[in-house]
Amino acid sequence: MTQDLALLVNRLEQRRPLAPQDREAVLALPYQIRTIAHARQVVRQGERRGEFYLVLSGLIHQHRILSDGSRQITSLHVQGDILCLEDEKTALKCGVESIGESQVAVIGVAAFDRLFDASASLARAIWAETLAVASHYREWLVNLGRRNARERILHLLCELGVRLEAAGISGRDRYQVPLTQEQIGDITGLTPIHVNRVLQSLGKDGVIRRDRRMIVITDWPQAADMAGFDSSHMQTKVAEARVQPAIWRAA
């Protein structure tokens, strides 16, 4: 189904306008669908595969494992996101893992590379998407560098809300957290134990309410303010091509 690649077209189109033939070129990309079970790696750190991935459903993260065994999650990806769009010559410096079951479209970089020949506007859209990725890393960088545990976690919760909302999965102030507390720690550079305590403290202070994995952000504007969260760099528009309802397999 070209239904899958429509997600890619949408994403690129949100960055830069595309001509009809640009859309066609994208939709004509050869790809195959892969289903990844919970906690399974899509690509292992250090591998080189000459392919990249478009998330069709589920949730995927990229991470780096350091020599002491600690792990840093460097990015999260929901439906419509693009993964591992990297220089094909270098081995991947991050592993890619699924949280819950997810589906990706696997696309060869060679075929993708040919898109640059297709049209300049397509090239611009791809470039703009990459700029957005860089910008997103930078936000996380600031989060880790200059915020305390409480702000970091709240910042992540705000971001998750906005992204899940933008993906048409739930509301920004009320959603199932697809992440374990350990994973939240791996994102925010904290230990899972501390994450737990901060989460409890946030609940005690009425900033959030929790029930199992359900998170409710009581006062969104206030929470965003406390976290220094600014969504201006993100996609906030709800994706048009909404596909499946929000079923996060338990992690």
Place this chain on the structure above:
Amino acid sequence: MTQDLALLVNRLEQRRPLAPQDREAVLALPYQIRTIAHARQVVRQGERRGEFYLVLSGLIHQHRILSDGSRQITSLHVQGDILCLEDEKTALKCGVESIGESQVAVIGVAAFDRLFDASASLARAIWAETLAVASHYREWLVNLGRRNARERILHLLCELGVRLEAAGISGRDRYQVPLTQEQIGDITGLTPIHVNRVLQSLGKDGVIRRDRRMIVITDWPQAADMAGFDSSHMQTKVAEARVQPAIWRAA
């Protein structure tokens, strides 16, 4: 002088091969040179200028200032680096400041955007450069998320060494640190006081030697190992178009 833009050509060419007419197109970009005095802002956080910058000499950083006044430096740029290559529609979320006196070539995004029409290979090179920027952010992210003060600082010192060497400014294991301890703190997410203590401790343990701003990394491979530093994601080749000697104006 097209001498200036040769730096840009070099940079792009290190990412992807360029055809002669691609080089011409880049060299034909209209630009003007701006000299920025020490500690002066090139662009203020929140401004929108429709231009980007190619560093001709000196050292420049991008930073975010948070509402509590704390600052996180998100990137450092030496000769040949490209700055503020962003979506022109959004305001800059980071300020840009010079460390010591530096020179940049100011290039309008409109003219730059036209390069995409020139050729696909040029578009690919620009894209590859942006991927490298994203990759670099990610390295810093890991540094902040999962390393302690000592490792973070040592990692930065290793990186500085490699980059200064690649820019033809000094050796990787022996150079003038262009940064104040406060700036090192703003990069590594630490207070300047703690930076000072860690630096002393590194000196006491014989990992580095310091004299004023001069840094000598005693045993480079060992230091890189201690810091978890891996230069594979970086340019390590010494730039061909070496221009001026390493004169860092005192900060």
Place this chain on the structure above:
DNA sequence: CGTGTATTTGATTCCTCTCAAGTTTAGTGG
């Protein structure tokens, strides 16, 4: 209903920050 994973709790340690000087350095002007 048992098993493994995730969450929670408690006690303690320690890394890093904060506050508060003091000291050195580099640059300036008399």
Place this chain on the structure above:
DNA sequence: CCACTAAACTTGAGAGGAATCAAATACACG
């Protein structure tokens, strides 16, 4: 050439945030 000044660097003491170690409890799934 030396006093002066502002910035950068150092030092010390104390507080606190987050990590570590060690269990206990709750939850999801077969």
